[in-house]
Amino acid sequence: MIPITLTVNGRRVEATVEPRTHLADFLREQQRLTGTHLGCEQGVCGACTILLDGVPARACLAFAVACDGAEIRTVEGFDGDPLMARLREAFSAEHALQCGFCTPGMLISAYDLIRRLPEADEARIRRELSGNLCRCTGYVGIVAAVQRVLAEVPKAATAPSPAAEASPSARADTPLWGKIKTALGAKPKA
Amino acid sequence: MQAHGKPGTGIGARLRRKEDARFLAGKGNYVSDIAMPGLMDVAFLRSPVAHARIRAVTAPAGAEDRVFRAEDLGGVKPMQAQSGIPGYRASDYPILATGKVRFVGEALAMCLGRNRAEAEDLAGEVTLDLEELPPVVDMLAARRAGAPLVHEHWGDNLFLTTAVDGRIDEVARTAPVVVKREYRMARQCMSPLEGKGVLAYWDDRHGQLVVVTSTQVPHIIRTGLAECLGLEQRLIRVIAPDVGGGFGYKCVLQPEEVAVAWLAMKRRHPVRWIEDRREHLTAGANARQHHYLVTAYADRRGKLLGLDAEVSVDVGAYSVWPFTACLEAAQAGGNLPGPYVVPAYRCKTYSIATNKPPFCPYRGVARPGVCFAIELTIDAIARAVGREPAEVRAENLVPASAMPYNNITNKHYDSGDYPKSLRMAMEAIDFAGIRARQRRGEADGRRIGIGFSTYTEQSAHGTKVFASWGIPIVPGYEQATVRLTPDGGLEIRVGTQSIGQGLETTLAQVASEILTIDPARINVVHGDTALTPYSTGAYASRSMVMAGGAVSRSSTVLAGRIARIGAHLMQCRTEEVRLAEGRVFGPAGDVSLEEIAKVWYLRPDQLPEDVDLGGLEATVGYRPKVDTGAFSYATHAAVVAVDPETGVTQILDYVIVEDCGTLVNPMIVEGQAFGGAAQGIGTALYEESSYDEAGQPLASTLIDYLLPGTTEVPAMRMQHIETPSPYTEHGIKGVGEGGAIAPPAAIVNAINDALAPLGAELGETPATPRRVLAAILAASERQAAE
Ligand code: FES
Numbered sequence: 009m010i011p012i013t014l015t016v017n018g019r020r021v022e023a024t025v026e027p028r029t030h031l032a033d034f035l036r037e038q039q040r041l042t043g044t045h046l047g048c049e050q051g052v053c054g055a056c057t058i059l060l061d062g063v064p065a066r067a068c069l070a071f072a073v074a075c076d077g078a079e080i081r082t083v084e085g086f087d088g089d090p091l092m093a094r095l096r097e098a099f100s101a102e103h104a105l106q107c108g109f110c111t112p113g114m115l116i117s118a119y120d121l122i123r124r125l126p127e128a129d130e131a132r133i134r135r136e137l138s139g140n141l142c143r144c145t146g147y148v149g150i151v152a153a154v155q156r157v158l159a160e161v162p163k164a165a166t167a168p169s170p171a172a173e174a175s176p177s178a179r180a181d182t183p184l185w186g187k188i189k190t191a192l193g194a195k196p197k198a
Numbered sequence: 199m200q201a202h203g204k205p206g207t208g209i210g211a212r213l214r215r216k217e218d219a220r221f222l223a224g225k226g227n228y229v230s231d232i233a234m235p236g237l238m239d240v241a242f243l244r245s246p247v248a249h250a251r252i253r254a255v256t257a258p259a260g261a262e263d264r265v266f267r268a269e270d271l272g273g274v275k276p277m278q279a280q281s282g283i284p285g286y287r288a289s290d291y292p293i294l295a296t297g298k299v300r301f302v303g304e305a306l307a308m309c310l311g312r313n314r315a316e317a318e319d320l321a322g323e324v325t326l327d328l329e330e331l332p333p334v335v336d337m338l339a340a341r342r343a344g345a346p347l348v349h350e351h352w353g354d355n356l357f358l359t360t361a362v363d364g365r366i367d368e369v370a371r372t373a374p375v376v377v378k379r380e381y382r383m384a385r386q387c388m389s390p391l392e393g394k395g396v397l398a399y400w401d402d403r404h405g406q407l408v409v410v411t412s413t414q415v416p417h418i419i420r421t422g423l424a425e426c427l428g429l430e431q432r433l434i435r436v437i438a439p440d441v442g443g444g445f446g447y448k449c450v451l452q453p454e455e456v457a458v459a460w461l462a463m464k465r466r467h468p469v470r471w472i473e474d475r476r477e478h479l480t481a482g483a484n485a486r487q488h489h490y491l492v493t494a495y496a497d498r499r500g501k502l503l504g505l506d507a508e509v510s511v512d513v514g515a516y517s518v519w520p521f522t523a524c525l526e527a528a529q530a531g532g533n534l535p536g537p538y539v540v541p542a543y544r545c546k547t548y549s550i551a552t553n554k555p556p557f558c559p560y561r562g563v564a565r566p567g568v569c570f571a572i573e574l575t576i577d578a579i580a581r582a583v584g585r586e587p588a589e590v591r592a593e594n595l596v597p598a599s600a601m602p603y604n605n606i607t608n609k610h611y612d613s614g615d616y617p618k619s620l621r622m623a624m625e626a627i628d629f630a631g632i633r634a635r636q637r638r639g640e641a642d643g644r645r646i647g648i649g650f651s652t653y654t655e656q657s658a659h660g661t662k663v664f665a666s667w668g669i670p671i672v673p674g675y676e677q678a679t680v681r682l683t684p685d686g687g688l689e690i691r692v693g694t695q696s697i698g699q700g701l702e703t704t705l706a707q708v709a710s711e712i713l714t715i716d717p718a719r720i721n722v723v724h725g726d727t728a729l730t731p732y733s734t735g736a737y738a739s740r741s742m743v744m745a746g747g748a749v750s751r752s753s754t755v756l757a758g759r760i761a762r763i764g765a766h767l768m769q770c771r772t773e774e775v776r777l778a779e780g781r782v783f784g785p786a787g788d789v790s791l792e793e794i795a796k797v798w799y800l801r802p803d804q805l806p807e808d809v810d811l812g813g814l815e816a817t818v819g820y821r822p823k824v825d826t827g828a829f830s831y832a833t834h835a836a837v838v839a840v841d842p843e844t845g846v847t848q849i850l851d852y853v854i855v856e857d858c859g860t861l862v863n864p865m866i867v868e869g870q871a872f873g874g875a876a877q878g879i880g881t882a883l884y885e886e887s888s889y890d891e892a893g894q895p896l897a898s899t900l901i902d903y904l905l906p907g908t909t910e911v912p913a914m915r916m917q918h919i920e921t922p923s924p925y926t927e928h929g930i931k932g933v934g935e936g937g938a939i940a941p942p943a944a945i946v947n948a949i950n951d952a953l954a955p956l957g958a959e960l961g962e963t964p965a966t967p968r969r970v971l972a973a974i975l976a977a978s979e980r981q982a983a984e
Pocket residue numbers: 045046047048049050051052053054055056057066067068069
């Protein structure tokens with residue numbers, strides 16, 4: 009057993025883990041954060057997608073020991089986040105979920121996509137979400153939900169910017185993202 | 199496109215789903231999310247070979263009490279699905295392999311650990327002594343004399359052979375056009391994103407074995423567990439929590455369910471098994487594999503005169519319980535004529551045992567196969583007579599004027615306008631525009647093709663239909679309980695199961711339609727044999743028709759009782775009151791449901807002596823007016839671009855025109871159709887559980903077994919026709935399976951349309967680049983030889 013310290017949803021966590029325990033099992037079994045789902049444990053389906061230091065990652069492919077010092081954000085860690093609130097609303101309005109099993113991973117990938125690529129068109133959205141499988145919806149509602157959120161962000165916030173394709177480390181808070189956040193703070197359009 | 203939907207919160211409203219909030223918060227509760235003190239995991243040691251005699255399974259020294267083999271499961275009976283069909287051979291499907299292993303992935307031993315990793319460690323230490331036997335992998339080879347035998351005492355590999363022996367010889371002699379084709383559909387794995395999971399424990403307080411399982415059919419599972427474990431059913435409680443997709447995979451009793459339940463009783467602590475993806479892709483590769491030989495007879499205009507077919511289904515090693523190894527073939531034989539007028543029909547079916555996992559009824563059950571066979575045949579006939587396939591299709595469809603129509607296999611098509619769905623699809627996909635584009639050609643050298651596929655989906659078939667398939671559990675009538683709570687909310691209890699299809703919302707809409715209660719104040723309770731009326735569960739597109747009908751009937755009874763109490767409180771006659779907006783209105787005033795509930799529960803002294811003591815709770819049963827089901831139907835249209843250099847197919851456009859009767863929630867109907875179509879696209883182009891000659895599965899990860907993603911599934915469009923069924927409550931027809939039926943046929947028809955100028959034709963799924971190229975190559979070799 010190996011001691012690790014990491015931040016999970018803003019909370020400092022100290023734990024001991026077996027070297028072979030992957031991050032998803034650690035989150036689900038040891039932290040009881042069961043919103044991170046396991047659909048394949050082979051890195052393909054995307055159901056286990058979480059943010060690892062602000063970047064989407066497969067929790068089934070990361071070893072918990074390797075996440076010592078890391079900052080983890082799971083689907084349970086978005087309370088009060090205006091963009092995630094907007095996405096959840098759009099997912100429901102567009103019927104972007106049925107059984108709900110792919111949903112947490114899908115939300116996190118969509119969240120990241122909207123922050124990085126506020127100008128993404130349908131083809132780009134599809135390309136960006138191609139690492140998340142859904143067996144229920146046929147993706148129609150999922151793509152529509154992302155488009156709806158992108159359309160809701162006022163033009164000013166989505167003005168072209170070199171930061172739009174920022175490197176992962178710069179993703180957390182680009183000036184553009186700042187603008188979007190401000191925009192999202194505003195009342196949603198009816 | 200204008201979103202389709204009625205105002206309000208009742209039937210027809212495009213209401214957002216009540217279940218969404220918990221899933222969006224990551225608070226869904228699937229089997230694997232449940233924690234309990236003392237919970238241990240099991241891993242199954244599975245057969246590494248397809249066919250072998252078991253000499254010994256030996257636990258490592260010191261771990262004998264944590265490894266369980268067939269001989270350790272004293273008193274546990276194998277699953278045996280008997281069929282009423284004469285000549286059917288039942289197989290004993292052992293909970294853990296007994297005597298022989300018959301497919302790769304068959305469970306040989308159950309290993310217990312503090313967590314899954316430890317259980318797998320232990321499984322890795324168990325030694326197997328297996329005497330390998332030659333396997334039988336190909337279903338056609340399995341039919342030949344001298345093939346290895348899956349069940350030796352049968353003498354051959356046939357679960358069942360059936361024949362529909364219509365008179366076809368006369369037609370065969372005289373028909374001017376004869377088209378012969380061979381079709382194959384690959385074996386598939388249903389792949390719900392949540393695999394199977396089961397957790398069991400003994401509940402001392404209730405003296406019950408509690409089995410929490412990811413299932414579509416909790417009440418059936420209880421019956422099956424009782425049979426295998428030799429327990430009375432009152433001693434078993436089956437709970438289905440949130441289910442991460444089912445599609446048929448979770449509508450049968452699985453050996454692991456029985457094994458884990460047995461272990462919980464033996465050990466008296468909670469145990470669970472959570473299927474992983476590799477287990478699912480190997481031991482769960484159990485669907486779709488059909489083979490067809492079709493001879494179609496037509497006149498010179500392409501009008502069908504007769505159909506002669508031989509259908510083989512690769513059923514695998516055992517029969518699942520309860521749906522038997524012959525449901526698929528029985529359905530195939532009965533459904534092959536599809537939505538067409540077929541004057542003469544003959545069909546033989548073979549349900550064949552092979553060394554593969556036991557076949558399960560996957561979304562659409564047999565109909566994706568028969569739809570593929572008949573729809574490709576229609577296009578082949580059109581090419582043979584030199585006419586437009588869409589026209590030949592339209593002329594062969596059962597016309598609206600013939601409705602209701604009894605077809606050649608005695609299917610009673612209840613209502614609708616099949617040709618209209620085709621016309622609408624042609625228009626929506628711009629048929630004329632695509633034909634013009636084809637004439638112009640593509641700059642990139644790809645070839646454009648357009649394909650159609652029309653089908654009927656018999657939904658919510660009743661007792662007689664199921665009884666004719668001989669299965670041991672025949673679904674019958676459905677009940678629902680509705681209860682007004684003391685504060686005027688509503689609880690609905692149903693025995694069927696929501697597995698993602700949104701019943702928590704749509705059943706609330708049905709109740710809201712009658713009781714005018716806001717769905718936000720309605721709870722739908724399901725998924726627990728202790729809390730709900732009996733139901734055979736969610737399959738065969740039956741829940742909305744059957745449970746919806748039962749909710750409607752029980753709500754109507756409750757509305758009557760509410761009206762009487764309301765009338766009494768307003769001192770008027772019951773005939774004078776009506777329900778609206780959650781209130782009872784009389785000639786001079788109104789009273790809310792909350793007030794009525796309060797009086798019944800808390801101030802019954804204010805009620806008259808002769809009040810109905812049934813109170814504000816009612817359980818009422820329902821069955822449709824006919825047993826033959828409500829027939830939904832649709833036309834799917836696909837436009838594809840095929841690259842003749844690489845064989846790669848891209849779907850450029852996809853349109854669905856569907857009639858599922860009265861739409862309860864158009865948004866959910868569209869979700870079912872799109873989701874089903876995405877699975878059908880997987881069938882058409884990507885998904886294949888292939889095997890080598892030794893019976894080894896070659897697709898055991900999602901890298902080998904390709905599930906369609908956002909870049910494979912195109913933006914789809916949908917239009918509705920709404921012809922209420924004359925036979926069901928509110929005219930509802932089932933819709934859950936339909937989306938998956940048509941895509942293989944529509945897409946491969948489109949590919950064949952694209953390749954027609956090259957003389958190439960495909961008759962197999964998935965239409966992989968390799969198969970497309972092979973078809974092109976075969977055509978050019980044929981032409982060179984001519
Ligand atoms: S569970 Fe991690 S990618 Fe599928």
